[in-house]
Amino acid sequence: MSPEYLLTDLQWRDNIQSPVFQANLVALVIDEAHCVTKWGKAFRTEFANLGEVCSLVPEGVKVMSLTATATIKTRKAICKSVGLINPVIISESPHKPNIKYIVQVNPPPIEETFAPLIEEVRRYRQLTDRAIIFCRTYDSMTHIYLYFKNRLGKEILNPMSAPDMAQFRLIDMFSACTQPDVKEEIIRSFSIPNSQLRVVIATIAFGMGIDCSNVRRIMHWGASDDVEQYLQESGRAGRDHLLAHAILYHKVPDVVTRDLSEDMKEYCINKSVCRRTMLFKKFNGYTEHLYAGNELCQCCDICECVCMCAKCSF
Template sequence: MTSRGTMDALVAAEETLGLSLKEKQKEAVLAVLDGKDVFCALPTGYGKSIIYRILPTAFDYLLGREPGHSIVVCISPLNSLMIDQERNFKSKGIAVECIGEIQKDQGVIKRVISGNVPLVLITPESITTNPLFRGMLLSQKFKEGMVTLVVDEAHCIKTWGDNFRRSFSDLGQLRSSLPKIPVLAVTATATHGTYDVVTKRLAMEDVVIIGLSPCRDNIFLSVKCVTLADFVENIAESVRLNNVNHPKTLVFCRTYTDCNLVYDMFEEKLGSCITFPPGYPNSRKYRIIDLYTQANVDQVKKEILSEFIKENSLIRVITATTAFGMGIDCPDIANVYHWGSPHSMEEYVQEIGRAGRNQMPSYATLIYKKGRSTIDSKMEEYGSNTNKCRRHLLYSTFMFHQESSLESQCKCCDICALTCKCMLCM
């Protein structure tokens, strides 16, 4: 039973910050305020970040503290995600700072370490291997003020923790330093296997599980087998025709090499139409199509992100690695393409979740290449399938799965569309 104190604290925090939380957001906040470890799996676009955005203020009310005294530390997997969230939160009046390798302002670092910033965003590498930030958690200010440890995009603990980024696997060590601090793990995608790995590695106990199916009915699913030239030409034809009115499009590639190949093909196919107005110098100032990878310097990433999220953005197509994927707040992306399959269904659902966050009809298209040895069996089945509903194949292994409620099969996937008998298709 939720105590009256936690409910009052939540209501007061909502009023202070001008927020009105959805049902599952409230459940998660109340559980954390009750001191519980919480595993939260909510679809892309639902608003997972609001949960930890409101926590410092809610704890201030719950514990009777002056505003700004409660501290939430959020571990985030990508610098690009932290940059975007910091910009978004600050625009809404939230006191937040990023620290780690991307933070060069010593004044900001000093304020954070002194416990004067209620919401702190940091990468797993910085919190586990940098003595300055690891020691920060042991300081008297943090022992008194810290109220929650958040792990955003928690599925990365399973996806990346074994080999690619071992610091994700080391996050559980923080529990020994913070034995009484509740842990909130949030993600958009979680199979039962992911839940088991995440809760074990974070040493979570008596976990409260909160979630919804990751299935997004407004995204039409399809798979195609085409050459690079044909794939790019299909998009380039629309760009030439519509230029700055071309629907916002993301093209995910598995490697830097593939990203450059796809981008170079766009340059070849579009010629002078790669800029707007056509024929202007091929510089970022005029470019309709851009390239986003970890190889970009941080300032370039900021410029691309800040432009692309604008409703009237000049950039209409971004070719990207997964560096662009998680948590980016751009609601009006209409098309997500994958040039090659991700390793797993979880990765694919994460990445297609960039589409249609404004609830408008959107499209997720996998350009499938047979014979890739780096994808798991479920992803291979999804790509090679020719007779089963793609939506069912994609989402049936996830926690909280429910079958789609779409009335017309033609809105589901390319397989179901073949047999649709709705009024539009007959």
């Protein structure tokens, strides 16, 4: 149930306050709780007012907030906004040892950057490794999708004789402006490991609720607004625990001019510190020993340069 329904729909407020509802309510659970601080400040202010819901439920009803990515600072903000007093906190680092982090500064043009993926789709078709390309703007998403579509032509469909409809596409795009029926088909198809859809080019609208176990690459064309958002999006890779890659392409002027968090700026311009450390240092539960025992070449592009494993020393 959305915060908008809970806080602005009079019928729902009446239902919550009805004797039957009050007598049978067991708990109030807020999923994706990081949205309380992220979205509440921007375009869905009801998220910032979820604490009001707590005042509508009977005293003694348990309240639980869940999120996969919250720094210590964000966690405190969630507790304050929702009205959690002396909460029991169960936390674990969002660190995933099977994701290799790579940053490419001032990448070549789209045509050159994504040419290898084009060839991969041509060669392997519906066996192509799953990938998501996150774009910061609708224009860049459309530009990249049209490049794929123009280069592949009928090869973007499977079979190639099929009509240009979502259920036959190997590559598709997803944004807030995508037609509802197409959105449903993309989400449905991408949630099935061996379905037709292999690559989704998307804005941040392709986010929560997407669960696909075999995504091998998350590619960001432009930096996320902050580290938490980047981990939310890159964390969609490697849910099958096999090696996956999170690749960030960004241009230096964009990092300087965009309103990015300081942590995200540091991650983008960093040239010497392990990228995993840069990403997870402000999350509870992460220490560098968590990656101990794994090959450094599979950690990040910086650690790869100093890896002395048998494969790298050969």
